[in-house]
Amino acid sequence: MEKSGHSGLKLTIVAAILAFSLIPLFGLGLFFHIQFTEAFEEKITRTLRIMVEDKRNVVDMFLNENVNQLRNIAYTHTYKEMSDSDYLAEVYQVLAATSNAFVDLGVFDASGEHVAYTGPYKLSGLNYADQEWFQNVMTKGRYVSDVFLGHRRFPHIIMAVKRQEGVQTWILRATIDSEMFTDLVRGSQLGEFGDAFLVNQNMELQTQSHGAAGVMEKAVLPRQGRFPGFRMVEFVENGRQMIAGVTWLQTKNWMLVVAENPEEALSPLVGVRWRTFGIVLAGALIILTGAVLTASTMIRQLNEYDRRRAESDAALMQSSKIASLGKMAAGVAHEINNPLSLIRESAGWIQDLLTEEDPEAIKNFGEIEDSLAKIDKHVERARNVTHRLLGFARRMEPMQENVNLNALVDQTVAFLENEALHREVTVERRLDSNLPLVTTDSAQVQQVVLNLLENALDAVNSQGRIILQTGYDDREARISVQDNGCGIPKDMASKIFDPFFTTKKTGEGTGLGLSISYGIIKKMGGRISVESEPGAGSTFTIHLPLAAEE
Amino acid sequence: MERIRLLLVDDEEEFVNLFVKRFNMRNLDAFGVTSGRAALGYLAEHPVDVVVLDVKMPGMDGLAALGEIKKRFPTVEVIMLTGHGSLKSGVEGMSLGAFDYVLKPFRIDDLLDRIRKAAERKRLMGE
Structure with a gap:
């Protein structure tokens, strides 16, 4: 589809x-x-x-803090006291009770001799004179080393302070608990x-x-x-x-x-990122679904409109074909009726003349009378044919029934409502509720209203306004179709009801619509009038006589 | 009884001639012309009881001629002849004052009947 x-x-x-x-x-x-x-x-x-x-x-x-603590110990104890390993062990015990920063304590004299030591390593008696830390503490007085291997061949950090005790220079060193x-x-x-x-x-x-x-x-x-x-x-x-x-x-x-x-x-951020992505994805899916559904609906309505329009075009075409067929039939019948009359009258005249003759004197009197009777009989036969043709032509003429024009307008508007909605055209109805019934052919009037409405839709393009109005006076009922579209240029106003006249582009209009409409309404004894202002819009009015014509 | 004075108007001359002969033979005082104008001219100079008038003629057509005849010679009765078979022109003619209408082709006796009735009516109206 x-x-x-x-x-x-x-x-x-x-x-x-x-x-x-x-x-x-x-x-x-x-x-x-x-x-x-x-x-x-x-x-x-x-x-x-x-x-x-x-x-x-x-x-x-x-x-x-720890360098200061080490310094305090060095300055509150003498070299003599500290060079005793037992004394040093006692000092370490006291220190360890308040701080777990150090794993050992050692005392060195100015020549680098390890005088006393308390701790887990066997380091007493070694000379440190050529160690980097020893030289640094001797020159700076206090020192915290980088990690180094030293005599114990194990990475460690030490801090050391120097004390000048009279002539005696000594050094107190501690190893920092690296785990701690x-x-x-x-x-x-x-x-x-x-x-x-x-x-x-x-x-x-x-x-x-x-x-x-x-x-x-x-x-x-x-x-x-x-x-x-x-x-x-x-x-x-x-x-x-x-x-x-x-x-x-x-x-x-x-x-x-x-x-x-x-x-x-950033793990919370990753969560937010995924949630944002999820929301965007869900939104995109909803929009996609909505877009496809909307488009499908619109296309379905368009196709439906196309189908209906094709049907109405076909119906209009059909009715115009039938109308011309009817016209042709009537023409043929008329053209044949005249010679038929002449044949009949000629035969009748011979018949008249024969009445003045003596049948006995004319050799073939009986034959002549027979032939004249045959001529008359066959003229009658031909006459029946032409009258049947005329009867067919007459059937093409409007049917007569009582029509509620307001209902007819409602029906016709319903037919094009989707199209108007699609083109954003407002269709307003101002129907006179007192409108009397009109004796006419509703199908044909509807076709004309439909045609005028379609023209109005074409004239206003999108966002226009069309007003359908009904009204009457003591002689006629009226249906008017007013648009605020492009209007009809003055030089074209007189031609709009001509067959094949169109202002639409080639292929868009047949030009038969208005001329057929005019023909239909005229046949019903009515007329179509038009008022138009170029640029401001046009009003087409169908006038239908209130009294039946025949 | 006085002979009915009949005027036949049809654009086909042969048709008119035949009719004139046939009606004269039937004891009518018939005369034929081939246009609406000629009919009006004839009526202006001759008394006529009934006019048989074809609807479809070139120039002034039957309906126009009917209107003119009824205006200028209101007592003359008119019977319309139509080959169209459409009731419309016949009915239209009646509404314009024609006495009757006859569809072509017809039998002369039918038409004669109506002519007699029309003449009878004219005679009654004239009394």
């Missing part, structure tokens, strides 16, 4: 609806996506910054893939990281020079994209790194 000429239109309608609905929908989806992403990234940055700054303060405070220090750096606020660690300026790990690299190895992190404040860094760890907040400690040349897996951090 829908294959008829409108499939292209259907595609156009669907495409137009989709384009005008989906573009804003996708735009909105994209806008929300960008807004959410920006908001989340900002939130992650803010959270990381707070975490990094908090942790830096904690680590700085830890280092400061790593926990301190990591804290407890990190997610499954989150990580926090310290690196020195060579990007060597100072505390354990979740990454493959162990302590003292290079961290998988782009090298960062010392900078003030906070910075965001992206890197890949174990094939996983990570974002990190980094900052340099104030007490030590270490950089604190707090890393998060964006997938984890």
